[in-house]
Amino acid sequence: MENKTPLPDLSQLSPEEVKTVSLFKENTPCVVNITNIATARGYYSMDIQKIPAGKFGGHGFVWDGRGHIATNFHVIRGASEVRVSLIDQSTWPAKIIGGDPSKDVAVLQVEAPPEVLANLKPITLGASSGLLVGQQVFAIGNPFGLDHTLTSGIISGLNRELNTGYGGNSLRNVIQCDAAINPGNSGGPLLDSRGRLIGINTAIADPTGKGASSGIGFAIPIDTVKGLVEQILKYGRVVRPVLGITIAPPQALRQMGIQGVLVLDVPPGTPAAKAGMEGITRDNYGRMTIGDVIVGMNGKPVRTEADLFDILDGCKVGDKVTVDVLRHGDQRKTLTVKLGERIPEIAE
Structure with a gap:
């Protein structure tokens, strides 16, 4: 799959702007929208209803050519059903392969025909071991339900520690950035200037409690994510x-x-x-x-x-x-x- 939106005349743009526009066009097909469907009883009846959990949903990205999707665990937590929407607006059910709540990583399998899976575009993996404060980064997501939005910023800090809320566990070596990350960005990719995945956007510092970006966002580094995803694909869980x-x-x-x-x-x-x-x-x-x-x-x-x-x-x-x-x-x-x-x- 590809982003079929034609590029406008780029002659009036700076080289840096052309690079950013191309980065967005190349990577949006790798990013999927995830809807977490939970079951609940109707207020006036005993009927079981299926309702979206979370106001703005979440994101994930295509990991490989077999239809596996990586995302945050909290995006699919408590789901009775998960649906994945692709760049062409088609929506497919997805099976949860496994996840690790303490590391906030999960893997899904899109249940779609072989011809659909064959057209999925896996994201390009980068590395997080050599990142530097001041390096330019880009986040793709759907903040507040706005489809496929790009924000940019720089790496503000490295080796941060973030409390996951699961049994007192913490995420260590987390990337801090100032690219705008809001509700709906969870599970989406954090990219370097070459469009390579360096982390999963997972949380924001929100002193107001209103879910708005404060200019402090956090991403799980790809070097951590890669090992966890590989274990989930091999064993169905994280082997620690x-x-x-x-x-x-x-x-x-x-x-x-x-x-x-x-x-x-x-x-x-x-x-x-x-x-x-x-x-x-x-x-x-x-x-x-x-x-x-x-x-x-x-x-x-x-x-x-x-x-x-x-x-x-x-x-x-x-x-x-x-x-x-x-x-x-x-x-x-x-x-x-x-x-x-x-x-x-x-x-x-």
Whole structure:
């Protein structure tokens, strides 16, 4: 599919304007509108009704040539049905392949005839590892229901942390930009000046509480998104590596003046237990004895839980990692742990 709107006479435009116009024309076919359909009972009857969830919907973009769509998890959260509208205004049902609420990423499969899927245009992937503050960026979305709108700005900051609201989890290494992002932009692409995907627009700083752009928008970096999407396509979910330990509240270490992550418990049979890691124990008099405090992993310092999770996010299940621990408060040891898989909790 392509944007068939003919380009006007570009001779009167500056080279920079021509570049921006072309970027929008080339990338709009990659962007889709997503409608989250929820079920609700009628106010005056017991009939089940299907209604759009969210006033302005959301966006996603074509990931590959098989009809997979990447978007934010919060765009499709609670959906009983999802519909995807393409650049030619055709609308198709979509199946949720999987998602990760803690990272706010989800993958859909457009359920359309093969000839439609064959004409979908996948977005061009870029990289987020080499981004610089001041770099020009572009956002495509449908703010306030306005179809396929382009906004531009610069990267205002890098390595931001954003609370997702799911069990206290945070998104780390988030991109901050000043391109106007409003309700309806969620799940849409953030592009660099060459039209390459560098992030998913996911949130705005809204001190007014009215859902309006404040000039501070956030996007999940593509280097994070890519690994999550690949896992969802392969396993139907995100496979996250773990040490297999229970972490003690950080207040305990603060009182001792030690930086690191205090191991509260090491259940038998876990990767950490097999490597010989120790948790807190009690002696015959009921007094607690500190076991291991994680102070480093793979040669990187671990001062907080966030440091530990950042390093684990860059690892895979089955990787062998070196863990530096401070045992009993004064013994330094290095353990080798083969990471296991976090077993997802099953709701009863």
